[in-house]
Amino acid sequence: MKLKIITCIKQVPASSNVQVDPITGVLLRDGNNVKMNPYDLYGLETAFQMKERTGAIVSAITMGPPSATSVLKEALYMGADEAALITDRKFAGADVLATSYTISQMIRHMGEFDVVICGKQTTDGDTAQVGPEMAEFLGIPHIPYVKEIIEVTKDYLIVKSTYEQYEEIVKVSTPCLLTIEKGYNTPRLPSYLRKQQYKDYKIEMVTLKQFEDQDESHYGLNGSPTQVDEIFSPSKNHEVKHLVGSSEELAAKMIEILKESRFV
Template sequence: MNITVCIKQVPSTSEVEIDEKTGNLKRDGVDSKINPYDLFALEEAVRIKKKNNATVNALTMGPNQAEEILHEAYCLGADQGYLITDRKCAGADVLATSKALSEGIKKVGKSDLIICGKQTTDGDTAQVGAEIAELLGIPHANNVLEIKEVKEDSIILDIDLPTMVQTIEMQLPCLLSVDKDINQPRLPSYKLKKVTKDKKILSFGVADFEDSDESHYGMNGSPTQVVRIFPPESTKETETWEGNSDELAEKMAQKILELKIL
């Protein structure tokens, strides 16, 4: 069985500056880490690997520095790391990102199961998993709470719906986006770190894809564009009011009108 896990490199801090002109995150000098939700995805894959004798591929799209998280994935039990890195993928919106990842998954080889995190802590759209599955033409399930059984051709899982937990059986190959309560991710293994320290990461770009039409990737393949992006204004200014409840309610109402909240 072949499992491919999509992992993304995200900033380790929420205090990342944004270049107001380009709308891009200023990532230089900012520490990065594996997107926390993707640790649950990787852990789930490694648990299935132990039970079902599977191979776990970790796939990311990003600049060369994203190799770091693939080396970390080796220390968490991944067998092979793959990096999609190409200037032609730069400036991708969600659709172009999903397109590149879906082509990357084909390039990795036959995947019986693809596992993504529920969402990222930087882009935070929670759309990539479903879009990859649509582009690959395979079924997908979001908010997966538990993988109950992996069979030869199907998988049984619990998914978290707004008012109930549903148990479903899906045909393989399929894509799952897993929630954070699905498991307790392990810590990186020092032993695996030593064994995999020289293990190569396999890289590819648009020219290697089955669909190598450059207009489908990066800015060219992005139907949406960020018009303006800016950090929300915040102030530490505080006001303290005194008075009885009627006076305070009146002041509060005036303030709400003054700030045009209503």
């Protein structure tokens, strides 16, 4: 039986110049100014290399509005075999926990799998929590910050994981979840031939009604134990102060400035 790999990807703002709604405090997402989360490109490439080594089947999934199908198409053109979108208004406003639970329900809906692959984090949230939380909901082992796949079998993987001050080689049984470190590989470009091959492909749309757990209190804002109180763009201050004096006097003046700015 072929290895089944599920890759989780996300559509994120393509620019750091993101506007915030002053009333609701949420990001104003321009459907045209979006791209695939850069970290997810490395996750996809990892899945494709595993596919080339084992003949695995790679499925790409994402959660978002119908416009998020653009990143799923990109994944198909790069090398994914299947793609599906998790989309429902009841999923809107989800925090990290509710998002992780929703995607884990999608994976359960998809049936048996061997490996779930995620990028290390997303550029719009930067929490790096969704992958590990999904693994906890699925009840499977997970390895973060993976920088190399050493061995792949149906029953286990051997991977190298990197941390700030050390690396470790881990043998993990399947099914399992990996989060992939940026820079581990060089993501391939979408293929024109695959674009032609998948031009008539119908991306599956999955809603709450298709999940095993249909309790609305577990999803979206209702299922989010944390709420964003306020989001705002930081003010930019280019004020320059010139300080004159001895080293002791300068040090004292700098301490006062830091205290006034509440940095200390």
